[in-house]
Amino acid sequence: MSHLAAAAELLSRFSIPSLDIALVLGSGWSGASVGLGETIGECELADLPGFAKPVVVGHSGSLRVVRTPGGKIAALFSGRTHFYEGRGTGPVVHGVRTAAAAGAKVMVLTNGCGGLNTDWAPGTPVLISDHINLTGATPLEGATFIDLTEAYSPRLRKIAHEVEPTLAEGVYVQFRGPQYETPAEVRMAKTLGGDLVGMSTALETIAAREAGMEVLGISLVTNLGAGISPTPLEHGEVIAAGKAAEPRLRGLLAGLLERL
Numbered sequence: 001m002s003h004l005a006a007a008a009e010l011l012s013r014f015s016i017p018s019l020d021i022a023l024v025l026g027s028g029w030s031g032a033s034v035g036l037g038e039t040i041g042e043c044e045l046a047d048l049p050g051f052a053k054p055v056v057v058g059h060s061g062s063l064r065v066v067r068t069p070g071g072k073i074a075a076l077f078s079g080r081t082h083f084y085e086g087r088g089t090g091p092v093v094h095g096v097r098t099a100a101a102a103g104a105k106v107m108v109l110t111n112g113c114g115g116l117n118t119d120w121a122p123g124t125p126v127l128i129s130d131h132i133n134l135t136g137a138t139p140l141e142g143a144t145f146i147d148l149t150e151a152y153s154p155r156l157r158k159i160a161h162e163v164e165p166t167l168a169e170g171v172y173v174q175f176r177g178p179q180y181e182t183p184a185e186v187r188m189a190k191t192l193g194g195d196l197v198g199m200s201t202a203l204e205t206i207a208a209r210e211a212g213m214e215v216l217g218i219s220l221v222t223n224l225g226a227g228i229s230p231t232p233l234e235h236g237e238v239i240a241a242g243k244a245a246e247p248r249l250r251g252l253l254a255g256l257l258e259r260l
């Protein structure tokens, strides 16, 4: 229950009554959030109860609270805890539960991922329409039957399409990682109905739906899935594709925050 302590600490630290929106910035998304709204305050995530320092290069592990042009209060989380870190699902969804406990009704989850559609060049953002959770794990405990029929809010996807009418949609497949998929696993993901492969988001979406939040998921395709691309995956290309896509991603996030 340390998300209740974290939420209380977050609200008192920034002297705000509650959050409206929370946004998790995944691989390649941090730069896209620069200048979004008027900053109310910032802190290290590790300064709030229950948060651990993220391990991935390019994830800074900080929190910025902003007032959006629409007058809403949004918490921007840079960096996340991944399931592959091996600490279970609790730390993975701690930010989501903290945001919900602080009053956020909308959860925007972004990530960097592999694409299974060759039309999507590295640097293409794709709205998540649904997910396939291949982690074998869940953040839910006991007989907690959560409906996931419209896990990724049709209402929020419509708003995203108002900002960018050409935005593609796809099914996100969460693998445990940390290794990337084999080509056979990439073919399996495609056969199962997947369009995107990654190592986050699905578990967070489950926790957000449990908490009653509306979820918007946006993936940044930073590479083609293994075996689709002629070149092997490197973390450097992930960073580079994210940099090149920054202006488009910033426009997308700014347009969303104006409308949410």
Ligand code: 8IG
Binding pocket: 027, 112, 113, 114, 115, 175, 177, 179, 180, 181, 197, 198, 199, 222, 223, 224, 225, 226, 233, 238
């Ligand atoms: I960035 O190709 C990024 N994250 N599972 N597969 C998986 N995760 C990823 C990939 C990828 N690219």
